[in-house]
Amino acid sequence: MKDFASLYAELDETTKTGEKVDALARYFAAADPADAAWAVHFLSGRRPKRLVGARKLAAWAMEAADVPEWLFAECYDSVGDLAETISLLLPPSGSSTDLPLRHWVEERLLPLRGEDEAGQRREIQQAWAELDGPQAYVWNKLITGSFRVGVSQSLVVRALARVSGVDEAAVAHRMMGAWDPNPDFYARLLEMDTRDTDLSRPYPFFLAYALEGELESLGDAREWQAEWKWDGIRSQVIRRGGSTFIWSRGEELITERFPELAHAAALLPDGTVLDGEIMPWRDGPLPFAQLQRRIGRKVLGPKILAEVPVVLLAYDLLEVDGVDVREQPQAWRRSRLEELVRVTPSAGRILLSPVVAAADWDDVLQAHRDARARLAEGLMLKRADAAYGVGRRKGAWWKWKVEPFTVDAVLIYAQRGHGRRASLYTDYTFGVWKEGELVPFAKAYSGLTDAEIRKVDSFVRRNTTQKFGPVRTVKPELVFELAFEGIQRSPRHKSGVAVRFPRMLRWRTDKKPEDADSLDTIFSLLESAAAQASGD
8 A cells, every 4th residue: 555655646746658657667566466456457547436425534534633514614625625635634643554455445445335334434534543644645535436646548558568578459458348456367467478368358449649730741642541430439349259249448348238239240250349439320320419318328128229229330340250450451451341241131230331432632621521411520531551559549540520619608607627626626617698698508627728727717716606515606707719519409408409529719818708609609500510411
C-alpha cells in the first residue's frame, strides 16, 4: 500500500507522459505480482462500485475528525472531492502501513460489501487509524469508486511492455475482456510466449486521429480507402469455438444486448473476428437516439426489438480461420471481408460498410459534403497498405468528421468537475431563449482553455444566485458558442430536443445574453437535419 500510494502521488504530480510511464515501470519492476495485478486493475480504469454511500462516509469522517457538519461542508465545497476532503480533515494517525496492496483490497476493501452499517463504520475508521495521509487518500479514492489519476490503459501497457520485453500489442490484447486481478493473471500478462489465446477475448481496437492538413497532403487518392464514419457502437464480433461474443470498444461484453446479431454471427465461419459499428437500421441508418432507447433497457422485449432493429456494419476483418490477420494490408483485409459477407447468410444483420467510389480527392470531398444526408458523421480515410494497429496512431487511419451544428447559448448552471478539476466549476448547463425565458438546452464541460476555466470559475463563485446540492445557478451573463454532432426531438428534455456530443467552441465575450439563440433556431436546425436525411 505504501508503494502504491507513492506511485499515485508521483503520477498525480506530473502531466508528462514519459514521466508517468517511467514511474509505472519502476513500480511494476519492483512490485509483488499480487499487488501488481491489483495496480493494473485500478490504473487501467477498472474499479469496484462505490461500497459505502457518500453521506455515511462523510458522517464517519466528521466523527473521526471531530468537525461539525457546516465546517465539513465548507471544506468539501472548497476542495470539491470527497476522498481528498476526508483525507485532509482526518487528524494525523501517527501510523503507516507496511501491509501489501493485496491485503487492503481483498481483506479490507471488498469485504465491506457484506458488512452491515456498524461493521462498515468500524472497519473504515480503523483503516484511517492505520494509514498515513497519502495512504488514506488512496484508500478513500478506492472506497468512493473515484480512483482516477490521469493514466490511460495505453500508458499501463507501455510500462508493462517495457518491464517484460513483451510486445505492446500482445500486452494490450491480454488486457482486453474479462480477467481477475491475481498473480496468475499478472504472470500471463508478462509471459514472453505470445501464442496464448482466450476464446472470447477481443483485439485492441485501432483508433484514428482527426485529419490534419489538406487532403492532397496524403498523396495519391488511389492509395487510400474512403468509407463512411458511422455514429453507433464500435464493436468486435467474435466467432470462436462454436460460440459468439460481441464486445464494445469500452471492453463491455454486450452479446445479450443484441440477440439478433448474436444469431447472425452464429453463421460465420469458426475463427472469425469482425470489426464494425452496431447501428440502428431500417432500410438505412436511424438516429443514434433510437439506439439509446435499447441501451437504457434492462429487458429487451419483442416491442423494442421490432421498433429499433440493429445491424453490424462490418468494415474490417481481424481473424480468419483462427489466424490473426491484422498485419495484412488494408486492401487484403477488405477483399476477404467482402467475400465473407457475400457468402454468409446473416439475414441482413451483418452488412458491409460501403466504401466511397473515388478516383481523386474531389470525389472524396463531395462524399464528405454528402455525409450528413446519409446520417454519417463524416468519412474514414485508410491507407490501402496499412496494417490494423493498436490504439490511436497517426498516419494509417484518419477520421474526417463533418462540420458540427453550432448555436450561441447562455451559461445558467455550473457544478464542479472531477479529478484535477474537482475544485473548479467546469461542468456547465446552457440555456437558449423561449418566450423571453432561458430554458436548459445542453450540458458541456470541454472546449475551454485552463485560463478560461479559471475565469469562469471565478465568475460562478461571484455570481451564484441559488444552490441545489452541487449545482449552482448563476447570473445569465456569459455567452458561449456550442457545437454538437446531431440533434433529435426528445420529450424528456425541457427544451424538447437532445443533442449529441455537445462542447464549447469558444467564449463569446463579444455577445450579450440577449444575443444568444432561441429555441426556434434550434428547431430550424432540427428541420434542416431531417430534410438532409430525407434527401430533400
